[in-house]
Amino acid sequence: MKRLSRLRRHRAAGPILLIFALFTIGTTFQVASAVNNESTSIADRAVTIEEGKQIFLKGCSSCHGLNAEGGQIAPSLIGVGAASVDFQVATGRMPMADMSVQAMRKDPVYNAEQVHALATYVASLAPGPQVPGEELLNYERDGSVAEGGELFRTNCAMCHNFAAQGGALTQGKYAPTLMGVEPRHIYEAMVTGPQSMPVFSDKTITPEEKLSIIKWIKSAEAEPQLGGAALGRVGPVTEGLLVWTLGIGLLIGVAVWLAMKAR
């Protein structure tokens, strides 16, 4: 008891008690307010889903069905997840410009908020791949360029070309160029496999490897034109074109000049 009373009168007792009390109150408030937040976010989410549903009914349901169950010309969206919606709509691929073989990238029809609402609505129908968070996309900090390049050449280059410039597929389908694509959309494309692209699940390519691939694509995008004009980075076709036009053109021009009679 003597010891306790001595501590109670210690010089530091007051401040320590104060800190302790503040910490307790703070933590309690934190927990309480978090609970409160969750309940409001559930309410917000219901509103967002409703918003998304309205957009869906106006813009998407004519093809995908009133309950996203799919139809004659469009697939069911139940279980495709928020990532799929975010990729298709935020890159402007959906709504489609026309019923050609493949939806092409164009200016998006909906703004970021509307895309979020649509994605939330579709995700609410059944679980599916989520929109990746910032932590999965921090390619500037994490990932390895060289490893990403190896993975890209093994898994992606056969369609998207060695420098991610895109390439042709059968029947007019094509693998688009990856230059200027948002890291989030690259990630979502790998997870959801849009159009002709296969799904690269987290078992085939782990999230860290996906990040490395994004890091490599971004490095290819920023790569300076080493050795002169890049000629589209599509291989020898443009080189052949240049030599048959500018190259031999210059040389024949000089030959004609050399063979002219002196005046």
Added chain:
Amino acid sequence: MTARERIAGNVAGYVDDRTGAAKWMKKNLTKVFPDHWSFLLGEICLYSFVILLLSGTFLTFWFDPSMREVVYEGSYEPLKGLEMSAAYASTLDISFEVRGGLLMRQIHHWAALIFMVGIVVHLMRVYFTGAFRKPREFNWIIGVGLLTLGIVEGFLGYSLPDDLLSGTGIRIAEAIIQALPLVGSYLAFFAFDGAFPGTAFIPRIYTVHVLLLPGIFLALITVHLMLVWYQKHTQFPGPGRTEKNVVGYPLMPVYMAKAGGFFFIVFGVTAFLGAVASINPIWLYGPYTPGQVSAGSQPDWYMGWLDGLVRMAPPIETHALGHTISWNILIPGLILPGIMFTGLALYPFIESWATGDKREHHLLDRPRNTPNRTAIGVMALTFTLVSLINGGNDIIATTFHLTINQMMWFSRIAIIVLPPIAFIITKRLCLSLQRADRDLVLHGRETGRLVRMPSGEFVEVHEPISAEKAWLLTSHEQLAPLELPEHDASGVRRAGLIKNKIRNRVSRAAAVAVPKATETERRELEGHH
């Protein structure tokens, strides 16, 4: 005699006393060459070959033709730490560590493309002007040999760096070897010293690329030029030019200056391309691994038509007695090129057989005056161009928003339909141009001046063309077709009836022409104008 002249004379005398070169030099330095821009096309090949030798030697100082596994530690960040062959790593080092290395690599590659373009345009000039006729058939065959070896040499060079693109090319070459019936698999094992890719192929093709083929090139080019020297250069017809003379300028000083200057211009154009335009950026392709392939894998243009033929071939295979014969590779990869190059090499003999013309020719033809030959040439070019276009079908499809299937079906049909159409159109065009020449000789040049006659009639005044031009338009000879009789003088049927019939038919086709204006026709018409 000034002091300078005396010294020069002494030096020349010293050399001549020991080599006897003066007489030879005097004769050959005054040798006359005719002047025409198209006679410089072959020089483009010669000079780019010199550039290839020089830049290639530079590259061998650093290139390591080895399949030894190394870990890349150079300055190109996106490949750092990757395992690759020493061949690929040393090519990266040439590009990024060696001073001037990337420029030299690019000059070497552009020079190779220009070399092949030069060969093709030179071949076109020789073909369309009939310069291959007697006595130049051997030189034509040497030229075809140089073209063929050039394709092989270029392909080997493209394969050496062991990047993803060149490895894909080697894989296709292996498939073509394997497509040979019976011996294919064994030949492939022999070439690769076992299974693809192995470690033997790159060192082997390096020896062939830098030693064997350049040696053969040097020998063939030397013979090619010596024959030109000995047989003298052909010339275009013109006043004063005959089958017996050469009209032009002497080698020294005119052609020394022109040809010497042209060398530096060819070097300049090649260096310019090497400096401003990237070629074969192997660091983007990555190291070769058999498990990887890139979209848009193409060969260089001189192999592109072969790739195009393979790409359009329908998938046909035969399985018999435990063997597979891949017609889809065998026909476009080996049989068709074999027919094309054999036909090309034998063309001079085929033509002289068809026309029965066994005389020497030193005066060139204007392409319009030999419609059949010109049409055959355009037909062959059309065939090659369609296959070349199909070789880039994926790039064309994505660039012009076409489908690769449309491209393939277009090529499959066009490769059969377009060449004959090109033949017919070219032949008609040639005959029309002959008709225009005839009109020009007979009626003169249209002046565009309209005159009203007292009777009220309007006529356009024609101006007679110069005597030189009239001579140029009428100097060519028009051979009559062979008329090999079916029966000999005694009424007995000659041997080889079918052969003679074919020959008569071909010869008649070759002799189709608009009769050129004769002197009598010209005089007769003079009364009217």
